Amino acid sequence: MPLTKAPKGSEPLWVKWDQKAQKNGLRHEIYAVNGDTYIGEWKDNKKHGKGIQKWKKNGAVYQGDWKFGKRDGYGTLSLPDTENKYKKVYSGWWKNDKKCGYGIWYYGPQEYFEGEWEDGLRSGWGRMYYANGDIYEGQWLLGKRDGEGMLRLSKSPRGSAPLQ
Structure with a gap:
């Protein structure tokens, strides 16, 4: 009696295409529909690990850590200035x-x-350094000075006139 092999069940093509489209590990530049780009690590189709995100709308660039699609860990945010450089x-x-x-x-x-x-x-x-030379060092709450702190003024409130 001859041995015959059963034909392999063929998977639809979309299964292989879907497997190739899954983003896991390090990827080259990925473009979003709105023009944003991302270079870095992925896990389960989400930014996860080290990466660089560039937003087309405002030109901002974030370079740092990601966790499940959100900035999480240490990172730096930069914006373009007038000379096409980043600050x-x-x-x-x-x-x-x-x-x-x-x-x-x-x-x-x-x-x-x-x-x-x-x-x-x-x-x-926190410590806030103001452009006029003043420095506030102390407590902050919800983005405003709150609690104990010290404001060091750069100039005498009376101006440069000597005290009499």
């Missing part, structure tokens, strides 16, 4: 796509905040 806006820790933990936000060339963040707002201890 750092925020450098610090993220959680669930919001600033959380220690970080530095650069408002301008001489104005920045360094300190604790929670849920995307300044909360906890």
Whole structure:
């Protein structure tokens, strides 16, 4: 009696195509429909690990850690300036796509905040350096100065006239 092999069950082509389309591990540049791009690591079709995201709408670039599609861990956010170069806006820790933990936000060339963040707002201890030279060091809550703190003014409130 001759042995015959049973024919292999053929899978539909879409099954193989779907397997190839799944994003896991390191990938080259991926383009979104709106023009955003991402280069980095993936897990279960979500950004996960180290990666660089570029948003087309405002030109922003985030380089850092991702967790299940959201910024989570240490990263740097930069925006384009007038000379087509990038300037750092925020450098610090993220959680669930919001600033959380220690970080530095650069408002301008001489104005920045360094300190604790929670849920995307300044909360906890922090130090704000103002463009006029003033420095506030103390507690923050929901993005505003709150609690104990010290404001060091760069100039005497009476101006440069000597006290009499």
